[in-house]
Amino acid sequence: MNREKSTRLFDEAKQYFPGGVNSPVRAFKSVSGPPLFIQKGEGPRITDVDGNTFIDFCCSWGPLILGHNNPIVREAVFKTAMNGLTFGTPTHHGNDIGKFIVDRHRYIDKLRFVSSGTEAVMSALRLARGATGKSKIVKFEGCYHGHVDSLLVKAGSGLITFGTGSSAGVPEAHAKDTLVLQLNDLAAVEQAFQLHGEDIAAVIIEPIPANNGLLLQCKEYLLGLRHLCTQYGVLLIFDEVISGFRVGFEGAAGYYDIQPDILTFGKIIGGGMPVGAYAASRELMSHIAPEGPVYQAGTLSANPVAMSAGLATLEILAEPEFYQEMERRTLLFVNILRSHIESKGYEMSIQTIGSIFWLAFTKDRILRSDQIDPASMEHFKVLHHLLLENGVYLGPSGYEVGFVSAAHDDCTLTDAAETICVCLDKVFQAA
Numbered sequence: 212m213n214r215e216k217s218t219r220l221f222d223e224a225k226q227y228f229p230g231g232v233n234s235p236v237r238a239f240k241s242v243s244g245p246p247l248f249i250q251k252g253e254g255p256r257i258t259d260v261d262g263n264t265f266i267d268f269c270c271s272w273g274p275l276i277l278g279h280n281n282p283i284v285r286e287a288v289f290k291t292a293m294n295g296l297t298f299g300t301p302t303h304h305g306n307d308i309g310k311f312i313v314d315r316h317r318y319i320d321k322l323r324f325v326s327s328g329t330e331a332v333m334s335a336l337r338l339a340r341g342a343t344g345k346s347k348i349v350k351f352e353g354c355y356h357g358h359v360d361s362l363l364v365k366a367g368s369g370l371i372t373f374g375t376g377s378s379a380g381v382p383e384a385h386a387k388d389t390l391v392l393q394l395n396d397l398a399a400v401e402q403a404f405q406l407h408g409e410d411i412a413a414v415i416i417e418p419i420p421a422n423n424g425l426l427l428q429c430k431e432y433l434l435g436l437r438h439l440c441t442q443y444g445v446l447l448i449f450d451e452v453i454s455g456f457r458v459g460f461e462g463a464a465g466y467y468d469i470q471p472d473i474l475t476f477g478k479i480i481g482g483g484m485p486v487g488a489y490a491a492s493r494e495l496m497s498h499i500a501p502e503g504p505v506y507q508a509g510t511l512s513a514n515p516v517a518m519s520a521g522l523a524t525l526e527i528l529a530e531p532e533f534y535q536e537m538e539r540r541t542l543l544f545v546n547i548l549r550s551h552i553e554s555k556g557y558e559m560s561i562q563t564i565g566s567i568f569w570l571a572f573t574k575d576r577i578l579r580s581d582q583i584d585p586a587s588m589e590h591f592k593v594l595h596h597l598l599l600e601n602g603v604y605l606g607p608s609g610y611e612v613g614f615v616s617a618a619h620d621d622c623t624l625t626d627a628a629e630t631i632c633v634c635l636d637k638v639f640q641a642a
């Protein structure tokens with residue numbers, strides 16, 4: 212595979228951006244070679260500046276549930292952009308998508324648009340703290356919530372300790388307000404509530420943890436979390452930046468039929484434009500300025516072009532059978548991989564929910580991030596390289612999940628699955 216132009220552009224980019232990128236995982240550090248500079252996308256495929264084409268399972272890390280360059284979304288963007296890009300005033304585009312979501316999501320009374328998932332989470336935490344008057348937050352190891360200071364925190368040593376910053380520049384005071392627990396452990400949550408319940412504003416969780424492998428939790432665990440939060444007067448935040456509109460129109464909350472107090476969105480909600488949102492009951496949202504004292508604002512929030520891309524996307528997702536069809540296709544793809552792995556006896560498994568999948572290099576069902584063996588990522592590195600050579604693009608880290616889009620038809624998925632099987636044979640032969 213020729214990566215000449217990508218290599219040259221990456222060398223140039225290193226002069227302008229730290230590590231040559233504007234978001235760290237893009238740098239291909241955990242796989243081999245320079246990152247590919249993508250020129251265009253069409254349906255399930257992307258093409259790089261050297262003319263190589265790939266079946267894409269990264270899909271811009273999740274937003275592109277309709278695949279690349281969807282003509283309906285593109286037209287909606289063009290049409291709105293004809294009248295100007297932004298006014299910093301309310302527009303009917305905001306109302307249109309607001310109504311569309313509120314009418315179809317049983318757990319949302321009101322929402323507020325922002326410009327990224329990180330901003331949504333950050334604002335949701337402020338709302339939780341403002342509404343409860345408490346300051347501490349509980350999060351779970353292996354869940355990612357954007358680069359919010361108080362959540363860039365990992366577990367300290369000991370069972371229930373406050374966290375330590377997982378990034379330089381996170382003040383110790385922030386880390387001290389964040390309790391980090393392991394997933395799938397209700398007893399730990401109860402113990403934390405007993406010790407610190409008076410001070411805990413909220414528990415935040417990815418109900419479908421998909422940023423550190425796919426750590427699918429049991430419904431009983433999520434229900435237990437809901438009950439404990441209610442019992443101790445702690446708000447439950449579902450970070451649905453990935454799962455929202457992905458596993459169903461009502462996301463994980465609808466999928467598991469569990470009502471969180473606050474929900475956060477990003478990725479799909481903007482249809483490929485920078486959009487995030489947080490949502491809650493009428494009562495909770497009344498704490499947000501200008502209605503209430505919790506301040507939160509944004510120059511480009513709900514800008515009409517982004518709202519149009521989001522609405523055009525959501526309208527397609529709301530069509531009957533959309534999600535059943537996505538799941539059917541994903542299973543078609545996953546089952547080809549599963550039966551190959553089974554027949555060869557490879558030490559790996561495929562986790563999946565809705566149109567999300569993850570290649571795990573272990574046979575065990577993994578529920579917590581500390582069950583992932585970092586050494587297994589060597590297999591992924593080899594696989595990633597082989598797949599690029601053979602026209603399949605996965606996100607450049609073994610901890611990232613893959614996404615199937617509505618543009619990935621049966622034929623494309625079968626081709627991709629067969630390519631992955633051939634490449635897996637090479638990975639395990641080499642090992």
Ligand SMILES: *Cc1c(COP(=O)(O)O)cnc(C)c1O
Pocket residue numbers: 327328329330332355356357358417422450451452453477478487
């Ligand atoms: C991607 C993601 C975020 C951060 O969203 P950005 O738009 O990248 O700021 C937050 N939470 C979850 C669960 C995510 O997957």
